[in-house]
Amino acid sequence: MAILVDSETKLVVAGLTGREGSFHGLNNRRYGTDLVAGVTPGKGGQDVEGVPVFNTVHDAVKEAGANTAMVFVPPRFAADSILEAADAGIELVICITEGIPAHDMLRVYTHLKRTDATRLVGPNCPGILSPAKANVGIIPAHFFSEGGVGLVSRSGTLTYQIGNELAQRGFGNSTIVGIGGDPVVGSSFIDVIAEFEQDPETELIVMCGEIGGDEEERTAEYIADNVSKPVIAYIAGFTAPPGKTMGHAGAIVSGSKGTAAAKAEALEAKGVRVGRNPTEVADVASEALARSA
Amino acid sequence: MDLLEYQGKQLFARHGVPIPDGKAATSVENAVAAADELGYPVVIKAQVLIGGRGKAGGIKLAKDRDEAERHAAAIIGMDIRGFTVHELYVEKASDIAEEYYAAVIFDRGAKKPMVMLSRMGGMEVEEIAEKDPNAMARLHVDPLVGFQAFHGRRLAFEAGIAEDVIRPVGALLERLYQAFIEEDAMLVEVNPLLVTGDRKVVALEAKVTVDGNALYRHAETAELRNSGGEDPQERMARERGLTYVKLDGNVGILGNGAGLVMSTLDVVAQAGGRPANFLDAGGGSKAEEITNAVEVILSDPKVTAVLFNIFGGITRCDEVANGLITAFGSLDISVPFVVRLDGTNDEDGRKLLADAVLPNVHVEKTMLDAASRAVELAGDPPPEGAEQPGPPAGAGASADPEAGAE
Numbered sequence: 001m002a003i004l005v006d007s008e009t010k011l012v013v014a015g016l017t018g019r020e021g022s023f024h025g026l027n028n029r030r031y032g033t034d035l036v037a038g039v040t041p042g043k044g045g046q047d048v049e050g051v052p053v054f055n056t057v058h059d060a061v062k063e064a065g066a067n068t069a070m071v072f073v074p075p076r077f078a079a080d081s082i083l084e085a086a087d088a089g090i091e092l093v094i095c096i097t098e099g100i101p102a103h104d105m106l107r108v109y110t111h112l113k114r115t116d117a118t119r120l121v122g123p124n125c126p127g128i129l130s131p132a133k134a135n136v137g138i139i140p141a142h143f144f145s146e147g148g149v150g151l152v153s154r155s156g157t158l159t160y161q162i163g164n165e166l167a168q169r170g171f172g173n174s175t176i177v178g179i180g181g182d183p184v185v186g187s188s189f190i191d192v193i194a195e196f197e198q199d200p201e202t203e204l205i206v207m208c209g210e211i212g213g214d215e216e217e218r219t220a221e222y223i224a225d226n227v228s229k230p231v232i233a234y235i236a237g238f239t240a241p242p243g244k245t246m247g248h249a250g251a252i253v254s255g256s257k258g259t260a261a262a263k264a265e266a267l268e269a270k271g272v273r274v275g276r277n278p279t280e281v282a283d284v285a286s287e288a289l290a291r292s293a
Numbered sequence: 294m295d296l297l298e299y300q301g302k303q304l305f306a307r308h309g310v311p312i313p314d315g316k317a318a319t320s321v322e323n324a325v326a327a328a329d330e331l332g333y334p335v336v337i338k339a340q341v342l343i344g345g346r347g348k349a350g351g352i353k354l355a356k357d358r359d360e361a362e363r364h365a366a367a368i369i370g371m372d373i374r375g376f377t378v379h380e381l382y383v384e385k386a387s388d389i390a391e392e393y394y395a396a397v398i399f400d401r402g403a404k405k406p407m408v409m410l411s412r413m414g415g416m417e418v419e420e421i422a423e424k425d426p427n428a429m430a431r432l433h434v435d436p437l438v439g440f441q442a443f444h445g446r447r448l449a450f451e452a453g454i455a456e457d458v459i460r461p462v463g464a465l466l467e468r469l470y471q472a473f474i475e476e477d478a479m480l481v482e483v484n485p486l487l488v489t490g491d492r493k494v495v496a497l498e499a500k501v502t503v504d505g506n507a508l509y510r511h512a513e514t515a516e517l518r519n520s521g522g523e524d525p526q527e528r529m530a531r532e533r534g535l536t537y538v539k540l541d542g543n544v545g546i547l548g549n550g551a552g553l554v555m556s557t558l559d560v561v562a563q564a565g566g567r568p569a570n571f572l573d574a575g576g577g578s579k580a581e582e583i584t585n586a587v588e589v590i591l592s593d594p595k596v597t598a599v600l601f602n603i604f605g606g607i608t609r610c611d612e613v614a615n616g617l618i619t620a621f622g623s624l625d626i627s628v629p630f631v632v633r634l635d636g637t638n639d640e641d642g643r644k645l646l647a648d649a650v651l652p653n654v655h656v657e658k659t660m661l662d663a664a665s666r667a668v669e670l671a672g673d674p675p676p677e678g679a680e681q682p683g684p685p686a687g688a689g690a691s692a693d694p695e696a697g698a699e
Contacts, residue, residue, distance in 0.1 A: 076509060101507035102399060103477050106436045109404050114437075140606040140637060155552020160606045160636065161660070181551060183401040210552055214402045236555035239562045240571075244538045247551025247573040249506060250401070255419075260559075277560050279661055 002130035002175045003150070003195040003202070004092060004121070005033070005068065009134045012037040012057060012066035012090070014073050014081045016048050021072035024096075024138050025051070028070075031135040037064040057081075057088040070127070070136050071095040078123060079104035083111065086118040094136050095122035095186070102249070105184035112186065120186025124248065125178035126156035139176060147172020148203035149285060150196035152189055154181050154210050154248065158236060158278065162208060165282035171289055174201040181248025183212070189219040197227050204230045204288055206281060209263055211237035212251045216263035224270040230288045233267045233274045234281045235260045294505045297340040299382040300517050301481070301499030308472035310465060310483075311495045315384035324365035325358060327383040333357055337364045340380040341373050349373045354386060387497060392485035393454060394421065394429070395466060395496075397473040399480065405433040406473060408440065408466060410448040412455075414485035428452075440470035461494040462486070476514065477507030526570070530589045535572060537589055542567025544671045545590040545599035545628075547583075549574050549608050557602040560661060566668030567675075569596045578612040580619035587620050591628070598671035601632040602660055603642075610634040610642030618649045629653040629670040633663035 011028065015021035016038025026049055029035040035051055037060035044055035054060045057069060069085040071078055071093060078097040085093045100123050112118055121128060127137010132146045138156070143164045151173055153159040159178060166173070177192045179185050189207055196202040205227070209216040216235065223231050238260040240246050242253040253259050264274045273288075275281030296304065299317045306312055316327035317340070328335045339351030346352050351373050355361035361383070371378045392414035400407040411429045413421045421428050430451035434440050445463025454462055465486070473481045482500040489495065508515040523531075530537030536551070540558070544566045548554035551573050558568040570593065574586055590599055603613050613634065632654060634642040639658075646656050655670070657663035 075506060099506045101477055101510075102479065102504045103436075103474065103507065106399075106404060106406075110436050138607060143606075143636070153552070155550060155555075157548075157550025157604050157606060158552030158556055161553055161556070161604045164604070164636065183399070184404055208552070210555055212401075218402075234556075236552050236559060239540070239558040239568060240555060241538075241540065244571075246538060246555050246571055247536050251551060251555065276563060277661065278556060279659070 001199050001201040002133050003192070003199050004175060004177065005128045005130050005134040005136050007034075007133050009068045009136065010034050010036045010064070010066050011136055012039055012060040012064065012069050014039045014057065014069060014071045014085065016040065016051065016053060016072075017043050017046070018072060022048050024072065025070070028135050028137070031141050033134040033136060036060070037066050057084045057090065061088045061090065066090065068092045068094070068136060071097055071123070073097060075099035075101070079108050082108050082120060086112060086115065090118060093118055093120045093186070094125070094127050095120065096125060096127060096137055097122075098124040100124070100182065102183050105182065109184050109186060119191075121177065122180040122185060124182040125180030125185070126159065128175060128177050129173075130175045131173055137178065139178070143167055144176065145172035147174065148201065148289065149173045150199065150202040150205045151176040151208070152192040152196070152205070153178055153208035154250070155208060155236065158208055162206060162234065162278045162281055165278055166285060169282060169286045171286060174199055181210070181250050183250040188215055190222045193219065193223065193227060193231070197229060202229065203292060204232065204285060206232050206234070206285055208234045208236070210235060210248065210251050211240050211246065211253050211260050212248075212258045214258065217266040220266040220270040220272060223272055231272050232281055232285045232288065233264070233272050234278060235263045235274065294503050294508070294518070295342045296499075296501040296503065296514070296517060297342065297380065298338065298499050299340055299380070301501035302496065304476055304501055304514070305472060305496055305499055308468050308475065310468045310472060311493070312499070313385050313387050313495055313497065315382055318365070318381045318383055319379065321362060321365040321369060324381045324383050325362050328355060328361040329358065331383060331385045333361070334386040335361060336384045336386050337361060337368055338382045338384060339368045339371060339373060339378040340382050341376040341378055343374050343376050346373060351378065387487055387495065388490040389487055390490050390492070391455060391488035393452070393462070393488070394418070394484045395462075395469060395486045396480070396482040396484070397470055397478070399478070400433065403433055405436060406470065408432050408434060408444060408448060408470060410452040410454070410462070410466065412452050434470065439474070440467050442467070455488065457492060458488050458494055465494055465496070476511060477504045478502060479504055526589060526593050529592060530572070533585045533589065535586055535589060536575070538571040539593065540568050540570055541595075541675065542569045543595050543597045543674045544667050545569045545593065545596040546602070547572045547574055547586055547590060547599070548602040549604065553602065553604055557600065557660065557664070560664040561600065561668060564664045564668040566664070566671055569593055578608050578616050580616040583613070583616035584620040584623055587624060587626070591624070591626065595675055596628060598628055598667050599630045600663060600667035601630065602663060603634050603636070605634070605636030605639060605642075607637070609638045610636060611638040611645060614642035614645040618645065618651065621651050621654075629655065631655045631657060631663050631667040631670065633657045633660055635659070
């Protein structure tokens with residue numbers, strides 16, 4: 001088992017004929033992901049190394065049986081691409097694109113919640129990897145092996161850092177989910193942690209948050225009431241000054257709101273262990289796993 | 294991206310939000326001409342992206358040409374909490390019957406726009422909340438339905454504003470909401486929202502933050518990039534397309550990925566040091582990109598050591614090493630570098646650096662060791678809080694306290 005992507009995943013890539021889209025899409029196929037189609041309007045009938053390209057996501061669903069979409073198109077077209085995938089009946093859309101206007105995401109988010117048929121992960125995220133099963137996105141899979149740690153994060157490289165430290169201590173992952181660094185993302189920590197709680201392969205959950213918004217605080221409440229598995233947290237951005245966007249569009253301390261200290265405190269108040277740095281997170285997680293083994 | 298008051302007001306005017314007559318000026322001469330044209334009395338207002346303008350003497354009432362000239366000359370070039378005044382806004386003075394507060398904010402928690410109205414304007418939001426927690430009426434708007442007349446009525450009644458202006462205030466809120474949506478704003482704030490002696494409703498202040506990711510569809514706003522008060526390193530970085538934030542320490546930082554860089558700043562602080570900057574090189578590992586980034590970091594004279602923290606995912610450590618070697622060849626570098634390469638092709642990268650024998654470059658394998666080493670090499674950080682410009686506050690914070698000064 002794993003969550004969200006696995007051997008049942010039939011992937012269509014929006015933007016497969018682009019440079020990034022083809023590089024990562026084919027990389028995902030080499031990992032073993034069942035890449036069934038690409039979509040580029042006007043290039044229907046062509047193929048990318050044997051992967052058929054369609055004009056619309058609807059065609060990719062009808063002709064190739066796609067059930068998962070990865071969006072790799074430029075920011076100004078991304079909201080449209082997500083909505084097209086949802087309209088075509090795709091169950092899971094993973095949006096890698098960074099730089100989508102926040103108001104676009106507000107409308108997309110509200111629409112998807114209302115129709116409640118499509119789960120969106122991202123945007124501005126590295127994707128989802130279920131080691132030994134499927135990789136959808138840009139996560140460098142060679143660091144990760146199968147195991148019991150469910151990893152969910154707002155950041156890409158920080159996830160690789162923590163995942164790699166766990167791997168060095170001999171622990172693998174059930175699934176790694178990048179939820180994205182934008183102010184409005186399709187899936188929250190809570191959405192993903194709820195999946196990990198249900199997943200038999202996941203023994204322990206690591207969540208990796210950062211400054212901005214109040215998702216981590218809400219998650220702390222949720223964990224206290226709903227999660228039986230151990231959760232270890234990390235929060236980045238203790239040294240971030242207020243009012244400055246730290247790389248990710250969503251990583252900003254507004255006035256006194258969204259600080260790393262407040263998030264760590266909220267999590268600890270609910271009994272979630274918070275590591276001070278990636279190494280400590282891996283140490284604490286290893287101890288917890290060793291105890292339960 | 295934050296707009297200056299007059300830019301916010303011009304944006305308001307485009308969407309039918311009523312504002313007092315006014316003109317922007319960049320010289321004393323222009324300001325006086327604007328005042329003559331508007332008719333006295335006028336208010337001369339410093340245009341900087343920071344609150345507290347009134348207290349700093351950046352907002353003055355002028356009842357005649359003489360005073361206008363004197364005030365304009367005093368305000369232009371003035372330093373307000375680290376921001377130099379390059380522009381003035383000359384506005385026809387308003388008579389004040391009531392001061393309210395109105396705002397639309399992008400509520401990322403609720404994932405909806407939130408409209409706010411209070412009858413207690415002219416002070417900071419926190420101050421309003423402190424004086425009377427019930428004084429701020431708040432309402433979320435469904436982004437797919439939009440602002441309706443009933444939203445305006447509910448807010449007006451809940452906020453307890455004067456009955457004779459309920460209709461015009463509701464109309465103003467509707468236009469403010471339109472401006473928020475159509476301009477891709479993250480914040481539009483009017484504090485104070487004024488009711489004049491003859492019961493007209495006008496926006497006396499304008500604080501507007503727009504989404505930088507949406508500028509491609511707002512050509513008019515995109516041209517307004519306010520470099521006045523922008524930190525010189527931050528401007529240099531922006532012009533080179535780098536994601537850089539200036540901080541006040543002495544350890545220069547470069548990493549790949551926003552989360553990893555934030556984490557790097559934190560471990561430097563944990564090791565007893567103070568980071569000089571945030572710089573996310575993203576996937577950039579080419580020699581030119583690294584040379585660019587190093588130049589920006591070293592243009593900050595406070596930097597006494599530099600920490601490179603790379604975890605190679607898609608980025609290959611050997612490419613980063615080659616980039617750094619080339620950068621050292623083309624730049625005159627006198628401060629020590631600590632380089633941590635881990636991840637994809639890390640061994641090759643470390644070997645390349647070892648073979649190149651760069652002067653004063655220290656290679657470490659782990660993030661924590663690298664941070665400690667960099668802090669040790671950087672020496673004592675500069676005194677706390679030394680000349681760091683105060684950042685403009687984010688959503689819902691610090692409305693200009695001088696707003697009631699007129």
